[in-house]
Amino acid sequence: MKRPPKAPSVTVSDVAREAKVSKATAARVLGGYGTVSETVRAAVLEAARALDYRPNELARSMTTGRSGSIGVVVGDIENPFFSLAVRGISDVARLSGINVILANSGEDVEAEKNAIRVLLAKQVDGLIVTPAQSGEIAHLKEIACPLALLDRALPELAVDTVTVDDRNAALRATRLLTQAGHRRIAYVTAAVLSGEFRGAASKINTSTVRERILGFLDACREAGIARADRNIHFGSGRSEQANAAMQRLLGSEDRPTAILASDSVVALDLFKAIRECGLSIPRDISLITFHNADWTSVTTPPITVIDQPVYALGKSVAELLIRRLKGDDRPPERIVLPTTIIERMSVGPSEA
Amino acid sequence: MKRPPKAPSVTVSDVAREAKVSKATAARVLGGYGTVSETVRAAVLEAARALDYRPNELARSMTTGRSGSIGVVVGDIENPFFSLAVRGISDVARLSGINVILANSGEDVEAEKNAIRVLLAKQVDGLIVTPAQSGEIAHLKEIACPLALLDRALPELAVDTVTVDDRNAALRATRLLTQAGHRRIAYVTAAVLSGEFRGAASKINTSTVRERILGFLDACREAGIARADRNIHFGSGRSEQANAAMQRLLGSEDRPTAILASDSVVALDLFKAIRECGLSIPRDISLITFHNADWTSVTTPPITVIDQPVYALGKSVAELLIRRLKGDDRPPERIVLPTTIIERMSVGPSEA
DNA sequence: TTCACATTTGAGACCGGTCTCACAAGAAAA
DNA sequence: TTTTCTTGTGAGACCGGTCTCAAATGTGAA
Numbered sequence: 001m002k003r004p005p006k007a008p009s010v011t012v013s014d015v016a017r018e019a020k021v022s023k024a025t026a027a028r029v030l031g032g033y034g035t036v037s038e039t040v041r042a043a044v045l046e047a048a049r050a051l052d053y054r055p056n057e058l059a060r061s062m063t064t065g066r067s068g069s070i071g072v073v074v075g076d077i078e079n080p081f082f083s084l085a086v087r088g089i090s091d092v093a094r095l096s097g098i099n100v101i102l103a104n105s106g107e108d109v110e111a112e113k114n115a116i117r118v119l120l121a122k123q124v125d126g127l128i129v130t131p132a133q134s135g136e137i138a139h140l141k142e143i144a145c146p147l148a149l150l151d152r153a154l155p156e157l158a159v160d161t162v163t164v165d166d167r168n169a170a171l172r173a174t175r176l177l178t179q180a181g182h183r184r185i186a187y188v189t190a191a192v193l194s195g196e197f198r199g200a201a202s203k204i205n206t207s208t209v210r211e212r213i214l215g216f217l218d219a220c221r222e223a224g225i226a227r228a229d230r231n232i233h234f235g236s237g238r239s240e241q242a243n244a245a246m247q248r249l250l251g252s253e254d255r256p257t258a259i260l261a262s263d264s265v266v267a268l269d270l271f272k273a274i275r276e277c278g279l280s281i282p283r284d285i286s287l288i289t290f291h292n293a294d295w296t297s298v299t300t301p302p303i304t305v306i307d308q309p310v311y312a313l314g315k316s317v318a319e320l321l322i323r324r325l326k327g328d329d330r331p332p333e334r335i336v337l338p339t340t341i342i343e344r345m346s347v348g349p350s351e352a
Numbered sequence: 353m354k355r356p357p358k359a360p361s362v363t364v365s366d367v368a369r370e371a372k373v374s375k376a377t378a379a380r381v382l383g384g385y386g387t388v389s390e391t392v393r394a395a396v397l398e399a400a401r402a403l404d405y406r407p408n409e410l411a412r413s414m415t416t417g418r419s420g421s422i423g424v425v426v427g428d429i430e431n432p433f434f435s436l437a438v439r440g441i442s443d444v445a446r447l448s449g450i451n452v453i454l455a456n457s458g459e460d461v462e463a464e465k466n467a468i469r470v471l472l473a474k475q476v477d478g479l480i481v482t483p484a485q486s487g488e489i490a491h492l493k494e495i496a497c498p499l500a501l502l503d504r505a506l507p508e509l510a511v512d513t514v515t516v517d518d519r520n521a522a523l524r525a526t527r528l529l530t531q532a533g534h535r536r537i538a539y540v541t542a543a544v545l546s547g548e549f550r551g552a553a554s555k556i557n558t559s560t561v562r563e564r565i566l567g568f569l570d571a572c573r574e575a576g577i578a579r580a581d582r583n584i585h586f587g588s589g590r591s592e593q594a595n596a597a598m599q600r601l602l603g604s605e606d607r608p609t610a611i612l613a614s615d616s617v618v619a620l621d622l623f624k625a626i627r628e629c630g631l632s633i634p635r636d637i638s639l640i641t642f643h644n645a646d647w648t649s650v651t652t653p654p655i656t657v658i659d660q661p662v663y664a665l666g667k668s669v670a671e672l673l674i675r676r677l678k679g680d681d682r683p684p685e686r687i688v689l690p691t692t693i694i695e696r697m698s699v700g701p702s703e704a
Numbered sequence: 705t706t707c708a709c710a711t712t713t714g715a716g717a718c719c720g721g722t723c724t725c726a727c728a729a730g731a732a733a734a
Numbered sequence: 735t736t737t738t739c740t741t742g743t744g745a746g747a748c749c750g751g752t753c754t755c756a757a758a759t760g761t762g763a764a
Contacts, residue, residue, distance in 0.1 A: 011750055022714045027752065034753085037712060057473040058419065059750035061410050062719050069453070069474070077442070083435040090429070090456055099470060101421070102454045104442055118451060121409040122421070271650055294432075295647030298623055363720055374744045379722065386723085389742060411720035414749050 010053045019047035030055065061123060069099040070126045070321060071119030074150075075107040079265055081291050081310055082130070085150060088314025089128060096322050098125070107190075107237070109133045116143065126321045135194045135205060148321040151313060153207035153334060160320040162313055162335045166208050169306045169339040170215030173260055173288045176304070176341065178223035181350035182258040182286060185225070186249065187216045188270060189262035190237040197232065212262060212290075231256065236266050246270065250277045250285075257350045258286035264293035264305075271299065282348030292342060301345030309337050362405045371399035382407065413475060421451040422478045422673060423471030426502070427459040431617055433643050433662055434482070437502060440666025441480060448674050450477070459542075459589075461485045468495065478673045487546045487557060500673040503665060505559035505686060512672040514665055514687045518560050521658045521691040522567030525612055525640045528656070528693065530575035533702035534610040534638060537577070538601065539568045540622060541614035542589040549584065564614060564642075583608065588618050598622065602629045602637075609702045610638035616645035616657075623651065634700030644694060653697030661689050 016026035021040055028034040029044040030053070036044075047053075061067040072089055074082040090100045101124060103115035112132045116139060119127060126146040131137060137154055140147065149161040170187075177185050191209045201217065204210035213232060220228030233249065236242045249255060250273055261267035267289035271281070279285050281301055288304045289296065296303040316335055368378035373392055380386040381396040382405070388396075399405075413419040424441055426434040442452045453476060455467035464484045468491060471479060478498040483489060489506055492499065501513040522539075529537050543561045553569065556562035565584060572580030585601065588594045601607060602625055613619035619641035623633070631637050633653055640656045641648065648655040668687055 009750090012752095013750080023751095024714055024716085024753085025712085027750095028713090031752070035712065040712085054469075055473055056475065056750055057470075058410055058413050058475045059719095060752075062414055062721090062750080063752040065719085067410065076439075077429070077435050078432075078439045080430075080432060080435070083429050083432070086454075087428075087430045087456065090454065094456075099474065100454055102438075102442065102452055104439065104446075117406075118409075121407055122451065123408065123410045268646055268650065275650075293647075294620055294645075295650055298620065298627075298647055299650045300652035361720090364722095365720080375721095376723085376744055376746085377742085379720095380743090383722070387742065392742080408720055411749090412722075414720080414751090415722040417749080 009056065010051045011056075012053075015044060015048045015051055015053050018051055019044045031060070065123075066125050066325075067123040068097065069101055069122075069124055070128060070318075070325075071101045071103065071116070071122070071124040073103045073105050073112055073115050073119070073127070073129045075105055075130050075132060077102065077104055079263070080293050081263060081308075084310040085314035088311040088316075089150075089318040092315050092318035092322065098322065098325075105130075105132045107132045107192075109136050113139045116140075120145070125325050128317055128321055131206060133192075133194065133206070137205070146321055146324040148317050148324070150317045151208055154205065155207065156205075158332045160317070160324060160332050160334075162317040162320065162337065163207060164308045164313065164337045164339050166211035167215035167218070169290070169308075169341070170212040170260065171218050172215075172341055173304075173306050174216050174219030175222070176288065176343070176347055177258040177260065177286060178219055178225070180258070180286065180347055182256075183223070183225055183350065184231070184254065184256045185216075185220065185228070185258045185260065186231045186233060186256035187213065187260050187262070188233045188236050188246075188249075188266055190235065190242075190266050191262070192235045192237075197229065197234065201229075209262070216260060236269070238265070238269070243269070243273075246273045247277070250274060250279065256285065258347070259288070261287065261289035264289055264291040264296065267291075267303065268293075268295060271303070281346050286347040286350075288341075288347060297344070303346040304344045305342050307340045307342050309339070312337060361408065362403045363408075364405075367396060367400045367403055367405050370403055371396045383412075417475075418477050418677075419475040420449065421453055421474075421476050422480060422670075422677075423453045423455065423468070423474070423476040425455045425457050425464055425467050425471070425479070425481045427457055427482055427484060429454065429456055431615070432645050433503075433615060433660075436662040437666035440663040440668075441502075441670040444667050444670035444674065450674065450677075457482075457484045459484045461488050465491045468492075472497070477677050480669055480673055483558065485544075485546070485558070489557070498673055498676040500669050500676070502669045503560055506557065507559065508557075510684045512669070512676060512684050512686075514669040514672065514689065515559060515563075516660045516665065516689045516691050518563035519567035519570070521642070521660075521693070522564040522612065523570050524567075524693055525656075525658050526568050526571030527574070528640065528695070528699055529610040529612070529638060530571055530577070532610070532638065532699055534608075535575075535577055535702065536583070536606060536608045537568075537572065537580070537610045537612065538583045538585060538608035539565065539612050539614070540585045540588050540598075540601075540618055542587065542594075542618050543614070544587045544589075549581070549586065553581075561614070568612060588621070590617070590621070595621070595625070598625045599629070602626060602631065608637065610699070611640075613639065613641035616641055616643040616648065619643075619655065620645075620647060623655070633698050638699040638702075640693075640699060649696070655698040656696045657694050659692045659694050661691070664689060 012027045013023050016023045026044050028036050029041050093100050105112035109132050128148050128150050130150045131152050147159045153161045153163050201210055201213050290306045292305045292307040296305050364379045365375050368375045378396050380388050381393050429435050445452050457464035461484050480500050480502050482502045483504050499511045505513045505515050553562050553565050642658045644657045644659040648657050
């Protein structure tokens with residue numbers, strides 16, 4: 001591989017020579033540490049200006065040990081939920097003069113492990129991760145730098161975490177459906193489970209998924225719906241078999257009369273699938289989804305959503321992490337942000 | 353500021369000592385360069401494994417001069433257009449083992465300058481930028497590392513650039529409207545202009561904006577529409593006065609009977625505003641927008657869109673940049689990707 | 705005038721890698 | 735056997751900063 005000529009950059013030594021002082025003194029002025037007399041300071045700054053000196057952040061990081069950047073690993077930047085959260089993170093980071101190195105896990109643990117390894121090798125000062133999978137968290141446990149979790153808590157991991165009140169949100173949303181008379185309610189999520197579910201919610205390690213399901217089941221139990229756990233559908237991401245499963249779900253004789261979707265991407269797919277089946281919302285089927293995505297307010301009918309404070313979620317987790325970077329050593333905090341339900345027109349009475 | 357204890361990391365020297373070889377030899381094995389005998393290689397690898405050695409990417413970058421990461425400066429990751437493009441970029445980058453450092457300009461030149469300065473200080477190997485504003489590009493000209501432009505070309509800047517056929521796309525879209533009998537057609541964009549417009553499209557330095565407007569004007573001229581330049585509305589971002597301007601536009605006596613929106617965010621705002629005014633699409637007003645955003649296919653009526661290959665846009669620009677990093681020194685390439693128009697139900701005959 | 709102390713400066717080690725160069729040992733050629 | 739070449743290894747400079755330490759200078763107190 002050919003080495004690019006690499007413009008010989010102006011270094012501290014160059015500036016020192018120009019200003020006729022020692023490298024150490026020039027470094028003090030340029031690096032903003034130690035004490036320097038006013039006259040010398042002015043001379044060095046003048047020389048730096050003349051030479052168009054630009055500090056090499058990498059070299060600085062080498063000695064200081066801190067790189068001034070944090071790594072963010074999200075499931076999928078394409079998902080508006082994550083892009084908004086990332087926006088929150090980077091706004092806060094910028095305010096503290098910290099950069100964000102972004103990595104996509106594609107909700108795949110191996111990719112996540114790899115991303116973390118690379119980010120760590122780049123000496124990021126801290127990490128914000130949205131753990132892709134419930135089961136494997138060994139690689140998260142052995143992270144040496146400050147770590148904060150976004151949207152998904154891991155009970156076994158005592159680190160700063162920001163989530164929303166998933167269980168309660170799911171409970172309230174499901175209640176909206178049971179109160180409208182629905183009995184066959186499906187919960188659809190893109191999350192994949194390692195192994196069989198069989199109603200053992202405690203087996204799900206990813207808090208977001210587990211809490212929501214618990215809330216869903218709470219509401220079902222409240223309404224006296226038996227075996228509600230059978231109506232929970234995992235793995236509804238964007239794939240062939242996920243689509244097929246969705247078609248099967250909607251096409252079956254005893255199809256649900258109401259659906260609670262775990263994110264707006266799944267919900268959009270559901271919305272389209274429902275329409276393709278010739279079904280009507282809310283007449284034939286009611287729909288509620290997590291995340292107040294753009295599109296949910298402009299469909300016909302507009303969709304009732306659980307409005308998560310996504311930007312605030314990103315903002316808070318970044319604030320927590322940065323506080324930690326500054327030396328805060330309080331015990332890990334688990335912030336739970338409240339959600340609100342925005343009732344629109346996608347919930348109707350059960351026809352059954 | 354308190355210095356975190358900083359776990360003493362395992363270095364090449366540590367591994368060398370453990371394996372009873374010189375630092376140079378250990379480095380050869382660990383760095384994958386030079387020639388080493390099989391026995392020694394095995395010993396070093398074993399020692400590295402035992403000590404759990406992790407390379408320090410920063411130190412490596414120091415000497416090699418390359419950091420293995422590229423900087424990406426976009427207007428707003430929250431905009432689905434950009435998040436999808438970023439997805440394209442990072443997918444390609446990952447394949448080449450390159451990281452992406454993301455920065456948001458918020459479409460503000462000063463923020464853009466700052467972001468570029470910081471990324472350069474971090475020694476990124478290359479930059480992908482979506483220039484925020486037309487006028488100021490001095491800071492782009494003086495960038496020493498490879499630079500590639502995404503979505504927006506700058507004629508004065510001879511660098512790799514990937515755009516879409518904006519002019520032709522706007523022409524075809526506008527034609528769809530003129531052919532439906534529309535005469536009062538508005539073009540609405542979030543871009544802000546430095547100074548007055550007055551029909552002098554050549555004054556607009558950002559290619560995307562200029563080309564689209566030229567295409568729009570072409571079609572209007574073709575249809576014999578006079579003073580079409582009066583119907584071009586700048587600055588329709590998300591702000592109080594932008595909303596007010598939108599209301600004024602839709603509320604006026606001689607409101608347009610058709611609108612071409614320059615991006616899906618603007619279009620969504622327009623869609624909502626139109627509905628709030630009690631107008632109906634396409635009966636009272638026709639709408640076409642750039643970018644086949646999620647929501648455009650699920651509204652009632654679904655929106656006719658100019659489908660840009662956004663993911664490919666990001667993919668291509670990343671490929672171009674990475675090729676350049678590998679030493680390619682062909683003259684800068686300007687790739688123009690074709691768009692297609694997806695006709696849905698938002699264009700109707702003019703009532704006038 | 706002399707001593708203690710604070711302030712400013714320079715010399716050089718250091719961070720954790722890469723890489724050049726010299727040299728030793730063994731193989732092939734003469 | 736001697737010469738030449740190849741291959742593997744070690745010593746140490748280097749990248750561009752930070753930071754420790756000691757020396758030099760200046761200041762106020764004794």
